[in-house]
Amino acid sequence: MVDEPAPARILKKMSRALKSMGFRKMFMGMTLAKFDRQRLILSAAGMPSTLVHRAATGMTEEIVLKAMPLGSFSNFKYQQRTLKLQPGDTVLFMSDGLYETFNTQEEMLGESRMIKLFAEVAHQKPCKIVRHLARAAKSWAGARALHDDMTIVAVQMK
Numbered sequence: 001m002v003d004e005p006a007p008a009r010i011l012k013k014m015s016r017a018l019k020s021m022g023f024r025k026m027f028m029g030m031t032l033a034k035f036d037r038q039r040l041i042l043s044a045a046g047m048p049s050t051l052v053h054r055a056a057t058g059m060t061e062e063i064v065l066k067a068m069p070l071g072s073f074s075n076f077k078y079q080q081r082t083l084k085l086q087p088g089d090t091v092l093f094m095s096d097g098l099y100e101t102f103n104t105q106e107e108m109l110g111e112s113r114m115i116k117l118f119a120e121v122a123h124q125k126p127c128k129i130v131r132h133l134a135r136a137a138k139s140w141a142g143a144r145a146l147h148d149d150m151t152i153v154a155v156q157m158k
Helices: 007-020 111-121 126-141
Strands: 030-036 039-045 050-053 060-063 081-084 090-094 152-156
Touching: 007 030, 007 039, 030 090, 039 050, 050 111, 060 111, 090 126, 111 126, 126 152
Parallel strands: none
Antiparallel strands: 030 039, 039 081, 050 060, 050 090, 090 152
């Protein structure tokens, strides 16, 4: 699968392989991204939206690729998007554990708050962005224990 150029086709092959293992309730969420010069080729299986902050305009785009998790169906057709990126643009990948953080009042952090939090720091270095978002989730949770794993990956174009 390494030579396969299209992320959507890779996800389809992975889903078929996982489904063929015969595990009835084993599913996997995944975002697959290929950076090729100033292009991002993106596909996702059961994952939250990818966020892209445009340095030139200061706007943050939500890239929605709704799809079933890997292993759900053998022949699911995954969507694929190609985006042009410019120097300074920042791409944020995250798992649902980040925005599904609940506070002590049972309120979820949510996607809209997460987009706002990201937009506030998207011009900073990726390590600072990740640290800021992780701290924001912990702060939101307060005394409540975090219930899910969190994955946060920020990539900034040069």
